[in-house]
Structures are given as structure tokens and as C-alpha cells.
Amino acid sequence: MPADKTTGETMPNQVFAATQNEVTLEGSLGSEGAAAASLKAIGPADAEAIAEDRDVAAPTGHEVLDEVRDALSRFVAFPSEEALTAVTLWAAHTHALDAFHNTPRLAMLSPEPGSGKTRVLEILEILCPRPVMTVNTTPAYLFRRISAEGGPPTILFDEIDTVFGPSAKGNEDVRGLINAGYRRGATAGRCVVRNNVITTEDLPAFAALALAGLHDLPDTIMSRAVLIRMKKRAPNERVEPFRPRLHADALRSTRDRLAAWVETVVTALEEAWPDLPDGITDRSADVWEPLIAIADAAGGSWPERARVAAVALVALAQEREPGHGVRLLADIRDIFGTKTAMPTESMLEALLDLDESPWASGPGGKMLDARMMATLLSAFNIKSKSLRTGSRVVRGYERTSFEDPWERYLPSTAPETPEVTITDPEDTGSDAATPATPATGHSETQRTIRIPRPGATRR
Numbered sequence: 001m002p003a004d005k006t007t008g009e010t011m012p013n014q015v016f017a018a019t020q021n022e023v024t025l026e027g028s029l030g031s032e033g034a035a036a037a038s039l040k041a042i043g044p045a046d047a048e049a050i051a052e053d054r055d056v057a058a059p060t061g062h063e064v065l066d067e068v069r070d071a072l073s074r075f076v077a078f079p080s081e082e083a084l085t086a087v088t089l090w091a092a093h094t095h096a097l098d099a100f101h102n103t104p105r106l107a108m109l110s111p112e113p114g115s116g117k118t119r120v121l122e123i124l125e126i127l128c129p130r131p132v133m134t135v136n137t138t139p140a141y142l143f144r145r146i147s148a149e150g151g152p153p154t155i156l157f158d159e160i161d162t163v164f165g166p167s168a169k170g171n172e173d174v175r176g177l178i179n180a181g182y183r184r185g186a187t188a189g190r191c192v193v194r195n196n197v198i199t200t201e202d203l204p205a206f207a208a209l210a211l212a213g214l215h216d217l218p219d220t221i222m223s224r225a226v227l228i229r230m231k232k233r234a235p236n237e238r239v240e241p242f243r244p245r246l247h248a249d250a251l252r253s254t255r256d257r258l259a260a261w262v263e264t265v266v267t268a269l270e271e272a273w274p275d276l277p278d279g280i281t282d283r284s285a286d287v288w289e290p291l292i293a294i295a296d297a298a299g300g301s302w303p304e305r306a307r308v309a310a311v312a313l314v315a316l317a318q319e320r321e322p323g324h325g326v327r328l329l330a331d332i333r334d335i336f337g338t339k340t341a342m343p344t345e346s347m348l349e350a351l352l353d354l355d356e357s358p359w360a361s362g363p364g365g366k367m368l369d370a371r372m373m374a375t376l377l378s379a380f381n382i383k384s385k386s387l388r389t390g391s392r393v394v395r396g397y398e399r400t401s402f403e404d405p406w407e408r409y410l411p412s413t414a415p416e417t418p419e420v421t422i423t424d425p426e427d428t429g430s431d432a433a434t435p436a437t438p439a440t441g442h443s444e445t446q447r448t449i450r451i452p453r454p455g456a457t458r459r
Helices: 013-042 044-053 061-075 081-099 117-127 139-146 172-180 244-270 282-298 302-317 324-336 344-353 370-378 400-409
Strands: 105-110 131-135 154-158 187-194 197-204 208-214 225-229 341-343 385-389 392-398 419-423 446-450 454-457
Touching: 061 081, 061 117, 061 244, 061 282, 061 302, 081 105, 081 117, 081 208, 081 225, 081 244, 081 282, 081 302, 105 117, 117 131, 117 154, 117 208, 117 244, 131 139, 139 154, 139 172, 139 197, 172 187, 225 282, 225 302, 244 282, 282 302, 324 344, 324 370, 324 400, 341 344, 341 385, 344 370, 344 392, 392 400
Parallel strands: 105 208, 105 225, 131 154, 154 208
Antiparallel strands: 187 197, 341 392, 385 392, 419 446
């Protein structure tokens, strides 16, 4: 084994190689940059040995997540701190996919182009393992990439509006893959012909998936996704131009540090059952459980950040324009008031007279009529009945038929929520809380947000 020129002691070959590499790099990169480059060159196992030999502490989870967060906010103006937190945790969870039963979809949507969606995908392409950047691809391609050797890829699907937008047609196979693939063990069955013999084949569908596009996605996809409503950057929001040739190496170093840390906690993540905030239940719990588990493993301010983000973004997702059926339920509740029953004709007149009523050009661009209303309400098991009004018998609806769907599908008034103050690791110790700053990479001292108290709500 070679000898150390400063001490005369022999060193393992891999340590000697790293030391020689660092000497070459230190002049141009500095001691810290050279160390990072040399550790990257020899792999995680040898890097750990060198770190122990130099008595250098391995990065903690919250330090690595802070680094990922800073890398994202350096090049993208996110619409909120919660959105930045969610994307950071989503990037981390792609390195621990084997530990989770679900992998939430990341949906970055905007009303207009130029909102930073594609830029986020470009950065995630470097930060995530086995990335596949794609646009308007076929189901067969996606299935084959997911089932390829080496582990499931991270699929980054840009311009998803060309697949599910208003002018798109069909694509039910792609929707099925996206829906099924968020849960471990999901497969797609196909018939394959080999040598004139038809055989069946089960193709795995489980893979991390980020989507970017305009407008909205089908409800079945949105319910499985962390929704980020991207916005065009305001004049006072400043970010650096992203140039892969200049910034890719630094992002790869961050990716390697993230992967190395995740590897140390993957067993704990497999056994994790994180406490979820009140109101995060059912499908929302499936979506946020892996991200909150990552945050709890990282420590620092990340457990609180993750829960704030979960509550804020789930509430944002629920603000979507409801479908025609739910909108009709809400409008009928408004026109019913305290009445016990209403004739169909009276209901139609009242619905068309509502301010901002969509019923003058309802589903398919047609005016709402008795048949269309009956069809929409039948999905909720609501049917018209014969009503007596004076000497006449007419068709109409009774209030009792609506009470159960109203309770199930229409939100009630939200209760008051307590305030939670989050202190960042960079806290200066001041007792005064400073205002929240835009998510552009500049950290704030304290942030006070009204959210439901984190509790132990389980599915």
C-alpha cells in the first residue's frame, strides 16, 4: 500500500487515490469543492471510510433537504413556501421508493405557459434517480421503461395537457397507468404473441411520476397528486438562469448526498407511521404519508414544514371548480332554502336565474333541462317524484332526497384553526417573528401559519 507523504504511514489504495485526486482538484475548486468531487468519484462506501478517517461528520437529513430546497429555489420562483417544501420532499422520496407503499404524483399546473413548470422538471431530472423526461409518449413506452432492469424510473411528464387537455382524445391507457402506478404491486396485463403463441404478461406500473401542464387533470389523477398551482414570476421575484452545463455538476453532487442520506434511513422509513395533521385522511393521507415520513426522518424544521405544506396544499386542491354534478347539488341547496319540495319547472327557472349560473350552457354546451338535471342527479341516487300542488300533480324533488348527498359532497363551514409558528434552523434567536419571504431561496426566521394542530389522525 502507498505511504502518506506527510506522515509516512501506509494508506488503503482507495484512500490514497482519493487523496491524490483531491490534491489535483484543490487548486481550482478549493478544499471543500475538491473533497466533494473526490468523494463523489469513489462512491458512497469509500466516501464513508474517508469521512471517518478525517473525522468529518456526515450530513444530517435536514441539512441535505435544505440543500435540495436551496437548489430548487435558486432557479424557480415557487408560488408559496409550502409548494417549495412539497417539491423538495417529493424529490427526496424518489430515492426511497422501495420503502413506501404509495408514491404520490406531483402535478404542477398553470393557466398559462412560462410559469416555471418545465424548469422544475429539468432540475428534478438531475436530482432524482433514473429520470425519464418525456412528452406525449405512448403507454407501451412507459410500461417498458417502468419494467426495465435497474429499478423503476422517475417519470417526468411534460406538456401533460396534450394528453388530457380539452383538445386531447382518449388516452385512457395512460390515465390507467398513472392511476394504478401510484400503489406498489400494481400491474398492467397484456397479451403477447411469441412464435404464434399468445401468452399473458403482467407489467409493473409502480413508479414515481411528476406531471407538468396547463389547466387541470382528470379527477382520478388529481386525487393521487400533490397539486402545485404554478404562477408566472412577478417582476420583484428574482431567480438565477438555469444552465445545465454550468449547474448540473453541483446538482449531481446534491443528488448523491441526498441518495447517501436516504440509504441510511430507508429501514426506518419502511417502518414509519407518521402522525398526520387533522383533516389529512383517506386519499390525501396516502399522498402525504411518504413525504411526511421523509420530513420526520430528516428532523430540524422539516416535520413542521411538511405538515404545514400538507394542510395548505390539500386545502388548495379542494378549491378546484367542482364537477357539474356537485355544482348542481350546491345550487339546488341554495334555491331550496327551507322548502320541503320543489317542482322541476320551478327548480329549472331558479337555477337559470342564479348569478354566474353555468346552466344556460351546461354540460356539452346545452341549456339545462329536466332530462339533463335528472341524469346528473341520478349519479347521487336522487330521483324525481310526483308532487301535488293544489289541484295539479307535477314532477319534482323532495328535500329529503338531497340531505344525504348535501352532507357527503358539499363542504361545511370550516372551524377556526390555531396558529403554529415555525422556526427555521437559521433562527437568529430574536423574539420577534419576521414576515414570510417569497420562495426564492432566501430563508426567513419565523413564520406563523394557521393550520389544524398536527395530530394522530389515521385512515
